[in-house]
Amino acid sequence: MTFSSVAEAPTLTGARRFGVLSALCLAVLVLGLDTTVLNVALPTLAADLDASTSQLQWMANSYNLVLAALLLPAGMLGDRYGRRKIIAIALTLFGAASLACALSDSAGTLIASRAALGIGAAMIVPVALSLITVLFRTPEERKKAIGFFVVANSIGMPLGPIVGGLLLDHAGWQWIFYLNVPIALIAAVAVSLLVPESRSASRPSIDWPGIALSSAGLASLVYGVTKAGERSWTDSTTLTFLALAVVLLAAFLVWQRILTSRPTGEPLIELRLFSERVFTGSALLLTVAVFAIFGLLFTMPQYFQGIDGSDALLTGLKLLPFIGGMTLGAKLADPVEARAGTRFVVTIGFVVMAIGFALGAFTDLDTGYGYTAIWFVVVGFGLGCSMPQAMNAGLGVLDPDRAGSGSALLQTFRQVGGTVGVAVLGTVLNSVYRSNVDTEGLPAQAADAVDKGVGGGLAVADKTGSADLLDSVRDAFLTSLNTTMWVSAGIAVVGAALAAVLMPKRAAKASEEALMGIPQDR
Template sequence: MSTTTTHRGSWFALSALVLAMLTIGLDTTILNVALPEIATDLHMTSGQLQWTGSSYTLVLAALMIPAGGLGDRFGRKKLLIAALLLFGVASALCAVATTPALLIAGRCLLGAAAAFMMPLSLSVLPALFPDPAERARARTLQVTATAMGLPLGPILGGLLLSHFWWGSVFLVNLPLVALGAFAIARFVPESRSTVAHPVDLPGAALSAAGLTAVTYGFIQAGSHGWLSPDLWLPAAAGALLLAAFAGWQRRTSHPLIDLALFRSRTFNVGVLMATLSSFALFGLLYALPQYFQAVQGSSALATGLKLLPMLLGMTAGTRCAGRIARRTGDRPALTAGLLLAAAALAAGATTTVHTPYAVTALWTAALGTGVGMTLPLAMNSALGVLSTERAGSGSGLLQALRQAGGTIGIAILGTVLTSGYRGGVGVGHLPPRTAGAVRDSAASGVQIAHRSGSAALLDSTRGAFVHGMNDMLLTCSGIALVAALLALVLIPRHPRQDRAPAPRPRPTEASTADTGVQGPSGGALAPSSAPVHGRSGPV
């Protein structure tokens, strides 16, 4: 196969993989527009509804760190194809589920597959793109695809539900993952760590249990409040388990992750910027669909279409950031993007019940542009310090930190919105049970107001939700502003090499090294000493 053909195949494989990665972002948000129909069809309780959403997040958080390490050990391409196929099987299972238990089981499988797909899809890029500049472009496309799947979820979900039954929101994954699996099998060479170290089973168990407990605790905060033992007991247990995990990683001869990454300023700043910039996106996607539906009465399809300006803004922001960063470095682009996001969120915090959609479209487009400028650059910065030796485990660590930070951020933002809503809605004249339903959510309050014909309750519910949403958007704006100031302080003015130190070889490693990268048929493409796959080459 010629070099030109191989290069074209690499970009085709990336294109298919980008489409497959869209499914992860889609599955995070597409379910929200389908839940009312699913709940009615499967006769689900509120607890079952909560677990339908939370099970995906819990399994995803638990398995990302072990997934990256297993890819390094057994082969990234092999496990990535298996994860894509599992994602397709789990999607089909969710689509045909006839009971809540079967749907929740399918969501757990989706989370497990996504936990492997996210880090491994990034760790195979060195095998596809040996050139650092091309690899950076490929990483940007990967990260942007996953992020764009978040706002695309409600759009696609609303479109599907207007023509098909709720199972279609899961079946849409099948052609995407099938194309991705075929392209990876055909064009991506196998790669793994040059050191065939044993799997760190105690480390995998401690990291999975710790991340699960922390994530579960902060998910519970949205339902039970910040003072509830349902939050602090599992969160504290998770923190202890993660502390034990860190201690074990220092002692074991074959750690699951490379703790030297935390000595890299570039890695730490990249993780911090990626997590903080995600808060703006999380906040918008948490509140704005509820605003469109509960306050302005939009359908699921109309709600999705109203998020299009943000999607277009993200596309424009990604292109702008790349050009700015190539000319001036990452710091100006990251700072400008975060400042733009902060300004857009502050503008959004002035929303009223009767704000015209044109105004909302302007600030959501500006926010999308800001996020598009910051998130891919921050992720690229952190991933750029990883050695090919630990590309999988390093990518898994980065994604796990972002996932945990995002879960905590959603809990914080949700609590701010809920507190503002409950403090502003007037339920003093209602029976206790009805008052509790109104205080539970704006959607319930609007339904009760329509059934009872109470214009006063309708106005109170809508006004209280907008008040809580504005408080939350203002909080997001403050976080984005702090992130912009941190970018100015922490990111160096001039780019410099800042690679994480490679893990020191153990006495037994020399005899266990494999032959490096293998072709699709299993033949070796490069010896273990080649720069592309040795410890001397950065990812």
């Protein structure tokens, strides 16, 4: 049985077009918020739910693990069963899981509910992106729509601490999750009423072995990388799960190649996409961009709260220049690309990011917020220039029949980049801090608390009244922060080099046949 993308995806005009884009952007904005909003609530959750440190970590990691593991099969669901139907179901599930999180009365229940949130999120992201690909027909319209989508998807992360801090100050931690319920409901209704149904012209079969291998492999990778951040890269558990991830993902690629070689085979991902230099470049650049940006999102909240003495709400507000820079970069990138080309814009975007991180590497105790705001704007501007254009270039090689699975593949790279970024940059931050902080003369328990991080170090210094320890903790953290910023700058330079090699002078536009949903010869 086949379905026509043409018949089921009519051209959108006027207010309906704006309504569709607004609904999709609202949905992914909520997902971005949920990625970081929990961070500011962890101390409160530890007290209210009597949660251990390990349980607190899994409140965040259960969401990330499920999200990364299910992105690939979730994209296929939209292609097979209908994108409007799947995203409406996903938003409903996300709202219900948010309600379950808010009503949780134990750490275990909250961890399980957060995992359910990850299921909904995994279904929303690739299907929303594929809807943009098939509903906005002309290259110019699609590029603008993707720009709005990427900004909405990205600003949710830095907005999370602001929203979380505001709700914690005036309500309770439960409202961090209650907030999602009406937003998910509004988005689900808007999608159901405004978005025309679309699906693949040839209904893809379900690759169950591929789903099992990819999900298990990505879950093992995320778990192993998370454990590396918690313990070390040489820890036995870390090495076991990373090795398992390599085996499972290698088996997945072999299985996909076998299916591709069969006349009637329908693999979960199309390996031929990686023969497209533009698609491969887009996937790598999304990974590198998100990897680098966590140098700011992971370290600076700790600096503001631990060194600068800001509360949760003020910490979130201090991240606003980053959002402003990113929005400005995304706005200016389109006209510049029209004149100078895709390769120029994406490469320069990564160079600007590297400059911003290099400026951040000179942060010290006397640094004023004005200086910090400037380099936040610079980093955000570079991200806004590079990420939407790189993503649009990758989507440009997708035909509507595989828009869901292809966009899911791009989002998987993006999600894994963020997870690996947190683990790697967290390892850099912690190892440099531990090697520089002076715990000589402290009792073993106090020394262990100081070694765990700047929060524990400041608490011990305050309890003991030791000015020398306070200075040591601050200096050690600033040294580790500066090192992390230099690493992020280096990653951005790598991104610039990759963009110069892998991005075309001008990203190829999808053919009119592909944009209109006519199946292409493969």
